[in-house]
Amino acid sequence: MPEESSHAAGPPQAVSPFLRCTAFSGSDRVASGELRHVALKAKQAFDAYPERPLRVFDDRDARLLALPLELPAADLLAWLSRPQAGAAGPGRPRRPGRPKLGVVAREVTLLPEQWDWLSAQPGGASIALRRLVDAARAVTAAEDRRRAAQEAAYRFMQAIGGELAGREEAARALFAGDFHRFQAQLAAWPEDVREHAEWLATEAFVA
Template identity: 50%
Template sequence: MPARPVYAFAGDLLLAHGPLGEALPVVHAAARGGLGVLVFDAATGKVIDLDLRGTADEALARLAPLSGNKPEGEPEKRGPGRPKLGVTPREVTLLPRHWDWLSSQPGGASVALRKLVEAALRETEGPTQARRARDATYAFMTAVAGDRPGYEEATRMLFAGDWTAFDAAIEAWPADIRQAVTEMAESSWRNGKGR
């Protein structure tokens, strides 16, 4: 069952928040009841297009491709590299002095490159997560509150990291939208400048 976290809204009302597989029955029932429902990916802030035809169980069964799981019985595709380790070869262009340095490292070029990439990933993890959270919050805010009073100020404060002014700018928004925006931005606050 897809664990992708979502926010499902009907207008200003939050219908469901949590894993997509758990939210889908609520979304399906609301759509069948004639409500216009928008489902947002919590990680990106973008609308997810769902196929809600048939029963809730049928719609749920169609979610397997969204979760990244391959359908049963489909053979695993194999290509070059070490597929059991998830390794696929790619071409890297470096100067001769770079190759000389890499080959002199313990374990050779591959080990040295992996260590360098892992160190860079660890170093930029917080700022990268903060940027992604900010971008997701911005995408979500634009979709649900782009025409609301305080939107432009909230956007400026989101990117400036002024959380007091951000809270003030969204204060007049409906409670469910305000709550979702704040929750989405919290990762930015945790990994960025703090709140």
């Protein structure tokens, strides 16, 4: 189950201040946009309505962001602007040699005849494998987007839905691709919650 609030127990993880996100105070949407702006609005709501759960969701996948909203606003901004873990400092010299292209070496287990086929391809096994992966991604791109939208909408509904009527039925409609039934189950929900759930689920209902 997702955390109950964006300031749940546990050390907050460093996040980009430019991350697109949305903050909710209870069932009211506080702000949407870049985290550096949303965090201040979330801080104001956190202080003004301490009895309400304050949640900040990553717009990409509806995961909850752990923010230290108990800090003063200036300290919260300083926390957001700190360098990301593992990032090289601005004065750190680059090592000589070819720049890294983001290639990650991992073990791949294949049958001997499969290795023979890959090695015979133009450019060798590595380039052939990359071409095969790219081709497979192109074929499954629509399904991947649909699955990601389903998971994001479901994660948001579980985190914020609480005891809202029709949540489980809405989840079943979401994974069944039944837009009209999904929309009908959300009809009585608070407007901000309903609109955000429908926005996250958009790709889930694309044919």
